[in-house]
Structures are given as structure tokens and as C-alpha cells.
Amino acid sequence: DFAEVDWHLDSPNVGFAAAVNRLARTTEGRNFLLLNPDAVLLCDLHRTRELIRESDVAAAAPLISEPGGSEKIRSWDVAHRPTGVFGRWVDKSGYAPDLRASRLGTTIGSLYPSMPDEVSGYLTGACLAINARAWAEVGEFDEEFFLYGEEEQWQRRAVDAGYRLRLADEPGIIHAGHGTVADDAS
Numbered sequence: 001d002f003a004e005v006d007w008h009l010d011s012p013n014v015g016f017a018a019a020v021n022r023l024a025r026t027t028e029g030r031n032f033l034l035l036n037p038d039a040v041l042l043c044d045l046h047r048t049r050e051l052i053r054e055s056d057v058a059a060a061a062p063l064i065s066e067p068g069g070s071e072k073i074r075s076w077d078v079a080h081r082p083t084g085v086f087g088r089w090v091d092k093s094g095y096a097p098d099l100r101a102s103r104l105g106t107t108i109g110s111l112y113p114s115m116p117d118e119v120s121g122y123l124t125g126a127c128l129a130i131n132a133r134a135w136a137e138v139g140e141f142d143e144e145f146f147l148y149g150e151e152e153q154w155q156r157r158a159v160d161a162g163y164r165l166r167l168a169d170e171p172g173i174i175h176a177g178h179g180t181v182a183d184d185a186s
Contacts, residue, residue, distance in 0.1 A: 017141035017150040024140065029132045034151070036126045039064075039173040047168040048129050058134035058163035059155055061123040062172020063115075079167045080110035080121040080152075119165040125151035127173045134163050 008023060024032060031052050033045070043062075051060035063075035083091070090109035110121055128151060138158045141150040155165055 015143065015145070016147045017145045018143045020150075021140040021143065024130075024135060027132065029136070031132050032130055032135075034125050034128045034130065035173070036175060038176040039126055040175075041127075041173055042171045045127075045129070045168070045170070045172055047170040048127075048172060051166040051168055052129040052131050054164075054166075055131075055133065056162070056164050057166050058131050058138065058158035058161075059123055059151075060129045060166045060168055061127055062168045062170045064124070064126060064173050064175050065171065066175060074111070074115070075171070076115040076167060077111055078124045078126070079112055079116050079119045079165075080124070081112060081119075082121040083110045115169070116167055117169075119167055120159075121165075122152040122155040123165055123167065126175045131163075134158050134161075137161060138163070 006026070008026070010019075010022075014022075020034065031049075035041075045062055048060045048062045051057055061078050064078045065075050066073060081087075087109050091111075138154065138161055141154050145153065159165065
């Protein structure tokens, strides 16, 4: 039914980074989109696609919402600031939404207190557009990462190479989150 779609099936689980690298090699120098299987597109990603065509943009992502979303989670939480060990602890412990801004006005953790246009840390990979030129220059995902962290590390390399990361102000996806595991009903 979909002659323009190519299926690439492989039995061994080589990990997310290696699988993306293999598929990216088939894009023939075109920009591409990473989209989690538990994500539902809400629009045609016009603004995201527009941003990724800018020559100095390595990656762009739309806003993300969660089903039955929490008032603590913001649609721009796909965007992260760089942080150190303490900030990582705040993120992983689940306190980051509550500690977006302290009484001193400084953000604790990686979450932005308000929606950024340009991202200084990284964009979550649930729906992430990648610029082909940046991919060719920066290189592929590091396959030492089996799952989680590969897109962050790649974006750090891209920023170090002079590229920018952008957040598109458009409702991109609903993301169930953690739905890519076998025991999740969704």
C-alpha cells in the first residue's frame, strides 16, 4: 500500500544508536526525523522542518505533550540546559519541574523556566529532526550508547562544531513516554 516506504528489519537488537546510524546511511544526504513509536504526530511539523533547513541548525524539535499531562510538565521540556552532576541528580530524582527557578532566580536542573527558542544543552530525541549536513560533519551517533544519551552526546558535539539547536513553537507530538518497552500496554 505504501510503495515509497522502505522497511528495514533486523533480528538482533543492535541498540538505538547503531540502528539510527544504519538507517541514516540510507537517507542519501537528506534531513531526517527520529520519532519514537509511542509518539502521535499532531501536525505536519512545518516549523520544525523550516528550522532544520537553516544551514547552522544541527537539530530541531517541536513541543511535546503527554497524555493527561501534569501541570508541572511544560510542552517545552523537550529542551534541556547544560547541567553538572547536581543538576543531573535533580533531573533524575524528579525534582526538576518543581525547581525550575529558585528564589534567587537561577534554574536548578536542566529544565528551562520559560520556553526557549535556542537550546544550549540538548533536545530530547522522541521527535527530533536532524540536519543532514550537520550529521555528515559531526558524524554518527556513538554506538557505545546502546539506548539513552546518544542524541544528547551527538548534539553536544554538534554545538561544539558551531551548530545551533532550535525548539519549534508548534504542537508536535503527544508522547506517552516509556511506551517503547515490551511490558507497556500502550
